[in-house]
Amino acid sequence: MIPSKDSEQTAGDQPAVSVYELVRHFGRFAALRGITSDFAAGKLYVVLGDNGAGKSTLLRIIAGLLPATGGEVRVLGAKDLRSAATRVGYMGHAPLVYDELDAMENLRYFAGLYGIHDDALCATAIARVGLDPMLKRRVGQYSQGMRQRISLARAVIHDPELLMLDEPFSNVDVGSAREMAKLLGHMRDEGKTVFVVTHQASILAPVADEAVLLADGLMVARERGMPEWMTQPHPAEALVARAHQEARR
Amino acid sequence: MSTAPLAKTPGLLEITLATLVKDFRLEWRSKDALNSMLFFALLVIVIFSFAFDPTAEESRRIAGGLIWVGVLFAAVVALNQTWARELRNQVLDAYRVSPAPAMSLFIAKAVGNFIFVTLLEIPMALLFVVFYNLRSIGPVYELVIVAVLATWALVVNGTFFAALSIRTRAREIMLPLILFPISIPALLAMVDATTTILTGESSPMGWIRLLAGYDIVFTTVCLMLFETVLNAE
Numbered sequence: 174m175i176p177s178k179d180s181e182q183t184a185g186d187q188p189a190v191s192v193y194e195l196v197r198h199f200g201r202f203a204a205l206r207g208i209t210s211d212f213a214a215g216k217l218y219v220v221l222g223d224n225g226a227g228k229s230t231l232l233r234i235i236a237g238l239l240p241a242t243g244g245e246v247r248v249l250g251a252k253d254l255r256s257a258a259t260r261v262g263y264m265g266h267a268p269l270v271y272d273e274l275d276a277m278e279n280l281r282y283f284a285g286l287y288g289i290h291d292d293a294l295c296a297t298a299i300a301r302v303g304l305d306p307m308l309k310r311r312v313g314q315y316s317q318g319m320r321q322r323i324s325l326a327r328a329v330i331h332d333p334e335l336l337m338l339d340e341p342f343s344n345v346d347v348g349s350a351r352e353m354a355k356l357l358g359h360m361r362d363e364g365k366t367v368f369v370v371t372h373q374a375s376i377l378a379p380v381a382d383e384a385v386l387l388a389d390g391l392m393v394a395r396e397r398g399m400p401e402w403m404t405q406p407h408p409a410e411a412l413v414a415r416a417h418q419e420a421r422r
Numbered sequence: 423m424s425t426a427p428l429a430k431t432p433g434l435l436e437i438t439l440a441t442l443v444k445d446f447r448l449e450w451r452s453k454d455a456l457n458s459m460l461f462f463a464l465l466v467i468v469i470f471s472f473a474f475d476p477t478a479e480e481s482r483r484i485a486g487g488l489i490w491v492g493v494l495f496a497a498v499v500a501l502n503q504t505w506a507r508e509l510r511n512q513v514l515d516a517y518r519v520s521p522a523p524a525m526s527l528f529i530a531k532a533v534g535n536f537i538f539v540t541l542l543e544i545p546m547a548l549l550f551v552v553f554y555n556l557r558s559i560g561p562v563y564e565l566v567i568v569a570v571l572a573t574w575a576l577v578v579n580g581t582f583f584a585a586l587s588i589r590t591r592a593r594e595i596m597l598p599l600i601l602f603p604i605s606i607p608a609l610l611a612m613v614d615a616t617t618t619i620l621t622g623e624s625s626p627m628g629w630i631r632l633l634a635g636y637d638i639v640f641t642t643v644c645l646m647l648f649e650t651v652l653n654a655e
Contacts, residue, residue: 236519239655258521259429267512271444273451278444285440286520287429294428311451327516331429 187250189214189335189366190235196243197230197390204230206390207244212368214334217361219377220370221408222387228370229266231387232337235368236263249335259287262333266340268324272313276323277306280330287331298326303352317344325353329360336360337368342376350376375404386412431521434529441530448507455500455538462499463546466492471553481554486616489550490609493543494576498598500538501580504531505588514588514652524649528581532644535577543569559622568619568626571633572612578637579604582644585651608636 188211197205205227212218220228233239234246237254251257263269270279280295296306302322312323321341328336338357342350350373357367358380369377374384384403386394394402394412405411449455470488474480508514517527550556558565580601587596615629 238515238518240653255521258519259431261519263515263519265512265515267515269511269513269516271448271507271513272510273448273507274444278447282440282444283516283520286432286437286517286522288432288436288521289428333429 186213188212188247189216189249190368191247192231192235192244193246194244195231195234195241195246197227197234197239198242203390205234205241208387208390208392209244210385210392210395212366214366215361215364216382217357217367217369217377217380218383218385219374219381219403220368220385220387221372221374221403223407223409225389226387226409227390228387229339232263232339232368232370236261236337238263257335259331260334262328262331262336264324264328264336264338264341266343268312268320270312270320270323270327273311275309275311276304276326279312279323280326283327284330289331295330298330299323301329301356302326303349318346318349321345322349322353325356333365335366335368337370339370340372341369342371342373347376354380374408378404384408429521432523434523434526437522437526438530438533441527442534445504445507445530445534449534449538452507454507455503456541458499458503459496459538459542460545463492463496463542464549466495467546467549467553476554478555478557481556482559482620483617485550485554485556485620486613489543489546489616490572490612492546493539493573494602494605494609496542496546497535497539497576497580498601500535500542501577501584501601502594502597504535504581505584505593509588518653524652525645527652528585528645528648531585532574532578532581535581536573539573539577540569543573556620558620560619560626564619564626564630565616567630568612568615568633571630571637572608572615574637575608575612575633575640576605578641578644579608582640582648582651585648589654608633611636 190212193209195205195208208231222228230239234241235248237258246254248254248257249260276299277295280298281292284291284295299306302325304319304322312320315323321344325341328338341353345353354376357369361367361380371377378399381399383395383397384400385392386408388409393409402408402411402415474484476484583600584597587593587600590596611629611632615626615633618624618626618629
């Protein structure tokens with residue numbers, strides 16, 4: 174287990190997410206090899222690691238999209254992840270919206286899945302991510318960046334307590350990515366717990382509470398704030414280099 | 423944190439209707455299923471009409487088999503499209519993380535497919551009447567009952583097995599491989615019931631009962647197993 178350096182969590186606080194000895198195999202490949210950790214509520218976690226480190230697998234298990242091969246997950250206190258579904262938002266690597274529908278039609282449908290029937294709310298969610306709710310263009314004709322934004326609007330339409338985002342900034346221009354990061358920071362300030370899997374950690378540096386580093390299916394580091402390894406092209410290597418430096422001292 | 427939760431678990435009927443409307447809108451805009459299904463069915467009818475040159479009496483004997491085999495092949499096109507549009511952009515994941523009941527998705531897809539295949543059967547039946555000079559000796563309302571039960575038998579299994587095969591690599595090949603063998607009892611009943619009504623030789627009630635029983639059994643099994651199939655990873 175990698176102990177959190179966060180000591181603010183009191184005994185009465187319930188972690189937003191708890192994972193214990195979490196294991197996931199795909200055939201003979203072990204994507205996760207026993208991760209144990211508690212993640213306090215109301216924080217923004219940046220999950221880093223090279224390709225194949227297990228970041229997306231971890232997120233999909235927490236979101237209830239993928240069953241764990243072994244171990245235990247608790248999300249917002251619930252062991253049965255379905256029972257927490259109304260309080261969880263997930264944005265996948267793909268946009269998770271219909272190309273043939275416009276933004277408003279997409280949000281109307283997905284809001285309905287959460288029992289929400291409020292066009293004004295859908296319009297606000299679209300405007301909040303910097304898109305025009307009145308735009309009648311189908312999502313299939315959007316740029317990649319616009320698709321990512323509508324995907325974010327879909328993920329937050331039901332005002333989830335826990336939000337998980339897998340590569341939200343891929344194909345998004347730097348300015349728009351910073352705007353999205355600012356929005357995620359606001360959500361954290363409102364008390365939401367946010368997990369962001371990304372390779373562009375520097376965009377999140379101003380708002381990140383903790384950086385979590387995965388390598389080969391293991392959680393190899395977890396630190397508060399924005400450690401210097403977080404923004405390196407290969408965080409795991411940067412962390413090893415830092416460990417060597419500390420050992421030499 | 424939110425003081426009052428905005429989201430709630432939606433009702434079965436509410437999500438079924440919303441998904442059905444959404445699927446019709448997607449189909450209206452893309453016309454992926456209907457165009458290919460109609461074109462395929464038209465081809466089948468034309469090819470059969472060239473291959474056979476039956477008399478009116480022979481037509482009544484073979485039309486049941488030709489119509490239902492044509493419908494079965496054409497329906498596979500629509501059934502594959504059902505889930506293909508949910509896999510594009512991994513939209514199915516958005517449904518799976520939501521509190522919406524899995525059963526709603528299945529019912530909406532099955533009902534949607536039922537309507538699409540029925541829309542295919544109407545022009546197909548009319549073309550058969552024209553190309554094969556087909557006149558039914560038995561009552562037409564019995565043909566309608568057989569058509570409803572037979573179409574449901576095809577789409578309920580087709581929708582389920584299409585969902586089962588979405589995570590396989592060769593899913594378009596996989597669906598007929600699974601669906602056709604399991605549809606043999608229903609296919610036998612629908613063909614014989616149709617032939618019996620067209621020729622007016624005997625009562626089709628035995629075949630109709632078999633079709634109804636098949637529908638009840640497979641609808642129940644599909645509804646019970648769908649959530650497992652949807653979440654299988």
